[in-house]
Amino acid sequence: MRERLENPVVEGVSKFLVPFMQxxxxxxxxxxxxxxxxxxxxGVILAxxxxxxxxxxxxxxxxRRFSPTAATFVAAVGILIYxxxxxxxxxxxxxxxxxxxxxxxxxSSAELRYHGILIVESGVxxxxxxTLVTLFDHLLGSEA
Amino acid sequence: MSWYTxxxxxxxxxxxxxxxxxxxxxxxxxxxxxxxIASRYIEQxxxxxxxxxxVTSVLADYRGYDTLGETVVILTAGLAVILILPRKDRRR
Numbered sequence: 325m326r327e328r329l330e331n332p333v334v335e336g337v338s339k340f341l342v343p344f345m346q347x348x349x350x351x352x353x354x355x356x357x358x359x360x361x362x363x364x365x366x367g368v369i370l371a372x373x374x375x376x377x378x379x380x381x382x383x384x385x386x387x388r389r390f391s392p393t394a395a396t397f398v399a400a401v402g403i404l405i406y407x408x409x410x411x412x413x414x415x416x417x418x419x420x421x422x423x424x425x426x427x428x429x430x431x432s433s434a435e436l437r438y439h440g441i442l443i444v445e446s447g448v449x450x451x452x453x454x455t456l457v458t459l460f461d462h463l464l465g466s467e468a
Numbered sequence: 469m470s471w472y473t474x475x476x477x478x479x480x481x482x483x484x485x486x487x488x489x490x491x492x493x494x495x496x497x498x499x500x501x502x503x504x505i506a507s508r509y510i511e512q513x514x515x516x517x518x519x520x521x522x523v524t525s526v527l528a529d530y531r532g533y534d535t536l537g538e539t540v541v542i543l544t545a546g547l548a549v550i551l552i553l554p555r556k557d558r559r560r
Contacts, residue, residue, distance in 0.1 A: 410536065434517055452542060
């Protein structure tokens with residue numbers, strides 16, 4: 325278990341930076357349709373923001389807000405979202421991962437595939453985020 | 469590095485250079501990799517998925533099954549770390 329640094333400069337700068345990092349991570353995940361980015365990169369930035377908080381504010385405090393168990397859970401939910409994005413179209417008459425058969429009313433098949441990509445990228449982002457935070461916690465030997 | 473390791477490495481380097489001389493030019497539009505399905509991706513991506521970034525549509529739509537596998541690999545790596553590293557309550 326790492327103790328809190330109790331350095332006001334480090335704590336202040338991390339607390340200031342983390343919201344911007346997390347907003348940027350969401351931007352990177354959702355901007356994958358139009359430029360460089362996507363679930364893998366955005367998930368890594370999201371995990372980096374959590375690691376920064378764990379390093380600067382101490383794990384005892386951060387584990388109450390986002391526990392290592394929650395991180396593993398987030399990763400599992402991510403893979404579930406991806407698998408469901410593949411299985412739900414099968415239930416509605418398409419093939420595995422054929423987003424054009426997602427049951428969202430009022431969208432053309434191309435728009436459905438656009439949103440399917442977004443769903444899948446969000447799942448990837450959750451998996452990468454959860455897995456990296458899990459790795460961080462367990463490599464430091466500070467799991468709950 | 470022993471002398472026979474150096475010889476084997478040099479032989480493999482020579483083999484790779486020899487094999488590389490047979491590859492198509494990187495700007496050759498008639499290379500097999502360019503004539504098969506790549507042009508369909510480039511021309512049809514926007515009509516198929518409304519996604520201007522071809523990389524994203526290939527990664528998550530046309531080749532979504534590959535990406536599902538990659539993601540499972542990442543999750544499996546994380547779970548393996550949980551299983552392998554000693555936990556605090558087992559440490560004496």
